[in-house]
Amino acid sequence: MIVISDTTPLISLLKINRIDLLEKLFGDVLIPQAVFGELTIDEHFQLEADQIRQKKFIVVKPVKDAVKQTERLNVSFKNNN
Structure with a gap:
């Protein structure tokens, strides 16, 4: 199973x-480069960003085609509900 996370669950679990x-x-767990950027750009989340960098199971991936990926996620979400 491929798991993609947003910023909020990462920060909440780290806290x-x-x-x-x-x-x-x-x-x-994959996180898009934009999610990692949210963590690293805000100085309030510096500790969390450092912790994310240390976790080998959290993999930062660039999104090649955001529109296509969003469509795939929407289809996957609909099929699982």
Whole structure:
């Protein structure tokens, strides 16, 4: 299963020291470069950004075609509901 995360769950889990749950539940977790950018651009999240950098199971990936990827996610979401 491919898991893609947004900023909010990452920050929330880091703040309660339970980022390990993502690895236990899903193995590798992909985050788009834009999500990583949100973490690193805001100085309030510097600690969280440093922690994300240290986690081997969190993989930062660039999005090649955002429109196409969004369409694929929408189809996948609809099929799973």
